[in-house]
Amino acid sequence: MHGFNIAQLLVDGIVAGSMYALMASGISLIWGTMRMLNFAHGEFYMIGGYTLFFALVALKVHPVIAVGLGLLATFMLGVVVERLIMRWLLLRAEWEMPTLVATLGLSVFMQNFALRTFGAGDLGLPYVVPGVFRIAGVVLPGQRIAIVLVAIVAFAVVWSILRYTKFGVAIRATSQDRDTAVLMGIDFPKVYMLTFGISVALAALAATMLAPIYSVNPWMGQRPMLKAFIVVVFGGLGSLEGAILGGVVLGIIESVGVAVVSSEWQDVIAFAILILVLWVRPQGLFGAKES
Amino acid sequence: MENHAALLELTGIEAGYAGVQVLWGVDLELREREIVALLGANGAGKTTVLRTISGIVKPWHGDIVLQKQNLDGLSPREIVSRGVIHVPEGRHVFPRMSVVDNLRAGAYTERAWSHQRETLEEVYGLFPRLYERRSQLAGTLSGGEQQMLAIGRGLMARPKCLMIDEPSLGLAPKLVDAVLDLVIQIRDLGCTVLLVEQNAQRALEVAERAYVMEHGRILFAGASAAVAGDPAIRQAYLGL
Numbered sequence: 080m081h082g083f084n085i086a087q088l089l090v091d092g093i094v095a096g097s098m099y100a101l102m103a104s105g106i107s108l109i110w111g112t113m114r115m116l117n118f119a120h121g122e123f124y125m126i127g128g129y130t131l132f133f134a135l136v137a138l139k140v141h142p143v144i145a146v147g148l149g150l151l152a153t154f155m156l157g158v159v160v161e162r163l164i165m166r167w168l169l170l171r172a173e174w175e176m177p178t179l180v181a182t183l184g185l186s187v188f189m190q191n192f193a194l195r196t197f198g199a200g201d202l203g204l205p206y207v208v209p210g211v212f213r214i215a216g217v218v219l220p221g222q223r224i225a226i227v228l229v230a231i232v233a234f235a236v237v238w239s240i241l242r243y244t245k246f247g248v249a250i251r252a253t254s255q256d257r258d259t260a261v262l263m264g265i266d267f268p269k270v271y272m273l274t275f276g277i278s279v280a281l282a283a284l285a286a287t288m289l290a291p292i293y294s295v296n297p298w299m300g301q302r303p304m305l306k307a308f309i310v311v312v313f314g315g316l317g318s319l320e321g322a323i324l325g326g327v328v329l330g331i332i333e334s335v336g337v338a339v340v341s342s343e344w345q346d347v348i349a350f351a352i353l354i355l356v357l358w359v360r361p362q363g364l365f366g367a368k369e370s
Numbered sequence: 371m372e373n374h375a376a377l378l379e380l381t382g383i384e385a386g387y388a389g390v391q392v393l394w395g396v397d398l399e400l401r402e403r404e405i406v407a408l409l410g411a412n413g414a415g416k417t418t419v420l421r422t423i424s425g426i427v428k429p430w431h432g433d434i435v436l437q438k439q440n441l442d443g444l445s446p447r448e449i450v451s452r453g454v455i456h457v458p459e460g461r462h463v464f465p466r467m468s469v470v471d472n473l474r475a476g477a478y479t480e481r482a483w484s485h486q487r488e489t490l491e492e493v494y495g496l497f498p499r500l501y502e503r504r505s506q507l508a509g510t511l512s513g514g515e516q517q518m519l520a521i522g523r524g525l526m527a528r529p530k531c532l533m534i535d536e537p538s539l540g541l542a543p544k545l546v547d548a549v550l551d552l553v554i555q556i557r558d559l560g561c562t563v564l565l566v567e568q569n570a571q572r573a574l575e576v577a578e579r580a581y582v583m584e585h586g587r588i589l590f591a592g593a594s595a596a597v598a599g600d601p602a603i604r605q606a607y608l609g610l
Contacts (some may be wrong), residue, residue, distance in 0.1 A: 259462040264450030
């Protein structure tokens with residue numbers, strides 16, 4: 080047994096964690112704004128993966144355009160799903176259970192739709208970003224560097240939208256007090272629709288980054304979504320900072336944990352953390368206690 | 371004040387929630403540049419009047435006319451963009467947003483958003499305290515400051531008519547003075563104010579006219595002095 084390279088473990092953890100964070104921030108954004116959980120989040124991730132695959136392999140477009148198409152297609156699908164399914168459920172007095180069941184149903188539908196349409200096989204993709212870098216004994220494939228950079232840019236964009244734009248003001252106002260937001264003239268159904276679209280586009284972004292490393296198949300979204308749920312519980316539901324920090328911390332814990340024990344324990348570690356957090360600090364690291 | 375043109379007129383408004391009727395034929399008129407008090411005990415239907423004007427509650431019968439335009443069927447957003455603004459009871463500031471972001475939220479309509487800078491200057495002029503606290507989270511302000519913020523946020527929409535629900539609720543007497551002083555200043559800027567108050571005594575001091583409600587009906591309408599001078603009304607409905 081050779082010694083661990085702590086730097087390598089940390090870097091690997093940050094790479095994995097930045098993708099958990101990207102997935103988790105979408106779930107958190109939807110929860111924070113609409114107070115619903117999206118159990119089909121992983122399937123929007125899958126749509127992003129398939130769109131990237133077909134854009135690269137069938138349309139043979141430039142990888143950047145392929146990623147853009149993946150985001151756009153998923154965003155539009157998200158907007159349509161919100162408009163046609165979620166809106167009617169969210170306007171009811173009792174919306175928690177119906178939206179939860181609807182997203183679960185949507186998840187099953189989308190997986191099986193992909194299975195029927197594209198088959199069960201794994202579709203492999205070449206790395207979009209070539210090359211491997213070595214810095215001070217840390218091995219870093221270009222794809223993984225790109226993953227972290229893309230995640231940082233995505234968070235900066237989302238944060239700036241929330242912080243500075245008119246739409247961001249509307250999202251924050253709606254999430255904090257929907258009835259009062261209406262008195263400001265804020266059109267909350269429109270806010271919901273766009274928030275849902277942006278949120279699932281973040282999942283698609285994670286997929287376009289990870290699909291070359293793993294592969295594209297109908298179930299590709301399941302593990303990332305489970306991890307994302309652990310992260311949002313860990314970081315606090317509805318908190319963007321919590322999703323980012325929680326994602327990176329989970330990534331590092333897994334990466335170090337797998338080095339200490341063995342890789343079969345990766346999910347055990349993640350879920351052990353989930354249980355521990357629910358036990359000790361159910362509102363998460365950054366979550367406010369629900370009043 | 372009598373010669374001022376009518377701004378907002380309610381005629382025969384009947385409205386309620388989920389089949390339970392709350393308003394039974396409410397007539398109310400607001401003229402330009404005046405302060406009107408809407409008084410009555412808890413549960414008289416004052417807030418429902420405001421919610422009906424702002425389009426949140428759809429009237430079952432009756433008309434709401436703003437400067438000769440019927441507001442029938444308009445969404446709350448369209449009513450806000452026509453300059454009728456509702457400052458809700460209990461302040462309802464956005465607690466995890468800064469003071470300035472709360473104010474920006476108030477300027478959400480197209481017209482108000484494009485004039486945001488000037489309006490912000492004006493609001494800071496009226497409420498220097500809000501300027502001092504502009505980057506603080508609204509949830510950390512005192513009750514009086516939150517009330518100032520809620521009113522300031524309403525002004526950010528550049529209203530023709532500002533409807534303020536129970537601004538003095540839970541405030542110390544000194545702060546009530548400050549808030550009512552501001553109501554006068556807001557009127558002097560050219561805005562009509564509909565002031566809903568349980569604190570009838572103080573509301574009658576600043577309002578030109580007053581309506582007294584009970585059980586979803588307007589019982590009495592007239593000059594503030596007439597309301598304040600009528601012993602029967604004072605005793606029966608205002609608890610003075």
